[in-house]
Amino acid sequence: MKLGDLEFHIVSDGHVLLDGGAMFGVVPRPLWEKKMPPDARNRITLSMNCLVIWAGGKRIVVETGAGDKMSPKLRDIYGLDGPFLLGGLRALDLRPEDIDIVINTHLHFDHCGGNTRIEQDQLVPTFPNARYFVQAGELDHAIRPNERDRGSYFQENFAPVGAAEKLTPLEGEHTVVPGVELIRVPGHTAHMQCVKLTGGGQTAFFFADLVPTTAHLPLPWIMGYDLFPMTTLENKKRWIPEAIREGWIALFAHDPYVPAAYLRSRDGNWEAEPLRVT
């Protein structure tokens, strides 16, 4: 897709299977199972959608999926399968060393697992020439997670990037290159950031885990994982109407069927009008 001079592709790091109840919080199963049918282990199929962006002379990756370092037991629990991010990059004629910038919206394992890889028994940054951007508060929390969310944070995904001095913690809004803006949007975690792409008079907004799939558009459909669900609610009330009003392209981090859509308001409901993208 092109927004003026900015070009981006959506590349999946494959699927992750997560508990349907946890994904929909207070929404009863009879409602969510119609949109996302669970398997025998009550898991629903989600995609880990990453972005590859060419902007301002830089090659940028947003999110790195779950990566390939997880144990066979965890791979089974989360149903991790391909195709993977690095294969998607190869299809775009990009090698890991070609990437200049990596953006993590937050540091849950399904958003940053591909940040690092194992090379000769050592954990190293997957993208050796890249600077990695994350909110400072998110990094602090990831280093010392609480009892409720420590299962989502794996030090191996970000500590080696810090040790290699390639990690830049941010304090709030940040323009990575002209047309690629990071905006702190708390709720899912205290310091999650969304990514706003602008060019040629158009805008695309990566909702990260504020609205992970199109099924999460209705206001009360908020993940049970969220640390601050009322803040998520406030931010949904702010950002979804803005995306509708301004005609933004909405990009969804976890939707397996609709990674990109225009949002519409119809009879008081918010709907996604899927967009065909590569």
Ligand SMILES: [Zn+2]
């Ligand atoms: Zn998350």
